[in-house]
Amino acid sequence: MPLKLAIVGRPNVGKSTLFNRLAGAKLAIVDATPGVTRDRKHAKGRLGDLDLELIDTAGFEDVHDSSLEARMREQTEAAIAEADVILFLIDARAGITPLDEHFASLLRRTDKPVILAANKCEGSAGNAGVYESFSLGLGDPLAISAEEGDGLSDLFQALVQAVPDAETDEAPLGDKPIKLAIIGRPNAGKSTLVNALLGEDRMLTGPEAGITRDAISAFFDWGGQRYELVDTAGVRRKAKVEGKLEQLSVMDSIRSIRFGQVCALVMDQAEAFEKQDLVLADLISREGRALIFVLAKWDQAKDGNARFKELKERLEDALPQLSGSPLVRVSALGGQGLEKLMAAVSEAHRDWNARVKTPDLNRWLRHAIEKHPPPAVHGRPIKPRYIAQIKSRPPTFVLMSSRGTELPEHYRRYLINGIRDAFKLGGAAIRLIVRESRNPYADESAER
Numbered sequence: 001m002p003l004k005l006a007i008v009g010r011p012n013v014g015k016s017t018l019f020n021r022l023a024g025a026k027l028a029i030v031d032a033t034p035g036v037t038r039d040r041k042h043a044k045g046r047l048g049d050l051d052l053e054l055i056d057t058a059g060f061e062d063v064h065d066s067s068l069e070a071r072m073r074e075q076t077e078a079a080i081a082e083a084d085v086i087l088f089l090i091d092a093r094a095g096i097t098p099l100d101e102h103f104a105s106l107l108r109r110t111d112k113p114v115i116l117a118a119n120k121c122e123g124s125a126g127n128a129g130v131y132e133s134f135s136l137g138l139g140d141p142l143a144i145s146a147e148e149g150d151g152l153s154d155l156f157q158a159l160v161q162a163v164p165d166a167e168t169d170e171a172p173l174g175d176k177p178i179k180l181a182i183i184g185r186p187n188a189g190k191s192t193l194v195n196a197l198l199g200e201d202r203m204l205t206g207p208e209a210g211i212t213r214d215a216i217s218a219f220f221d222w223g224g225q226r227y228e229l230v231d232t233a234g235v236r237r238k239a240k241v242e243g244k245l246e247q248l249s250v251m252d253s254i255r256s257i258r259f260g261q262v263c264a265l266v267m268d269q270a271e272a273f274e275k276q277d278l279v280l281a282d283l284i285s286r287e288g289r290a291l292i293f294v295l296a297k298w299d300q301a302k303d304g305n306a307r308f309k310e311l312k313e314r315l316e317d318a319l320p321q322l323s324g325s326p327l328v329r330v331s332a333l334g335g336q337g338l339e340k341l342m343a344a345v346s347e348a349h350r351d352w353n354a355r356v357k358t359p360d361l362n363r364w365l366r367h368a369i370e371k372h373p374p375p376a377v378h379g380r381p382i383k384p385r386y387i388a389q390i391k392s393r394p395p396t397f398v399l400m401s402s403r404g405t406e407l408p409e410h411y412r413r414y415l416i417n418g419i420r421d422a423f424k425l426g427g428a429a430i431r432l433i434v435r436e437s438r439n440p441y442a443d444e445s446a447e448r
């Protein structure tokens, strides 16, 4: 869902220029004569990682009679009604005019977020206008230049802060079942676990398996939360390959992974973290799902504590980037460990949906940089400036940094692990996108 952004302001402040810049195309006509843009225009735009639907308010014909005010009010109100956020532009070079004040009084009445931007701020000719615009009672102005593209990273930050849910379309927790996918190699113990969770023999395991042919979605409640489980293809295929050596089907696994919000990767404790498990873990994390490692058939572990320690170390060695994910022991046959498993599922789902407040993130960022500054590249320092979470599911952050494209991968990892630890995001697959702070919509991201 794009963020609907209405650009409003009196004629000639630079609305169309900004609109064009954000839309990346010359869609609205720009002209020095006030009032050339006649109708409300819509266009798709982009700023940083935000998808925008831009609403440009009509220019108001150059009529200075009483009808201007009425027309202006009408258009502005229509745009406000449509928008998620309103960007109010003034011309910093011209200073505040009575018409700007009129707009401000309209905007002070809306309960939608309003961002005030003083345009034409390249050079110093706009400074006075910026200070003047504080008086409009619409918060601190951003100093921008639509023509030069200055101040757009500030605009991006203001948008992210104004609409923290930008780009997210999920329903609040609790109303919908948590989708749980049970993934794993053949014979890992998946069906037995599914049966234990469902509490009845919906899917049969063991030698007489083969009854479940089609994809089955099963629902169950646990601790007041509803879950939807999908029969993994691996379980279904049992029917056909009974007696033969079963192969892991990566395609089938991907299908299940995509279904899940939380993926439980089930491994027989006796052979956990072998190559195929690592492949599955990597797929789950690349799909951005919350991951839980399940050590199944724990009743068969000889020296439980030593074995657990050993497996934990193997996880840290083989998948350092996923070593924060929970590692849960279960014995589905005896019904042991299910409470812990489901607590981990619910927690992972919560982390996956988490939102971290921008000021907390930036406070953390300052400490992280102080503790361990980014390396200089070609003798020039890289300066991370600002971080914001732009999405959840999985938690996705944008870091604005000078020379962001040169930020080394190991430092990006350091930041990701830091976010995970500081905000207790456990098993969630965290994404960090690094952008140049100077030009937020150049596509120079070092994604993932």
Ligand code: GDP
Residues within 6 Å of the ligand: 009, 010, 011, 012, 013, 014, 015, 016, 017, 018, 029, 030, 031, 032, 034, 035, 036, 037, 059, 119, 120, 121, 122, 144, 145, 146, 147, 148
């Ligand atoms: P609108 O009527 O609000 O849509 O304003 P326009 O986008 O048509 O711009 C009006 C005039 O201001 C045009 O001559 C633009 O070139 C000029 N303009 C727009 N943005 C800037 C800017 O950032 N700096 C300067 N110096 N001029 C600008």
Ligand code: GDP
Residues within 6 Å of the ligand: 184, 185, 186, 187, 188, 189, 190, 191, 192, 193, 205, 206, 234, 235, 296, 297, 298, 299, 300, 330, 331, 332, 333, 334
């Ligand atoms: P799937 O292929 O991953 O669905 O694996 P199954 O659930 O069919 O289990 C494979 C084999 O492991 C079966 O013979 C199960 O009885 C056995 N098994 C599953 N869970 C446990 C457990 O908790 N303890 C023990 N001892 N055996 C188990």
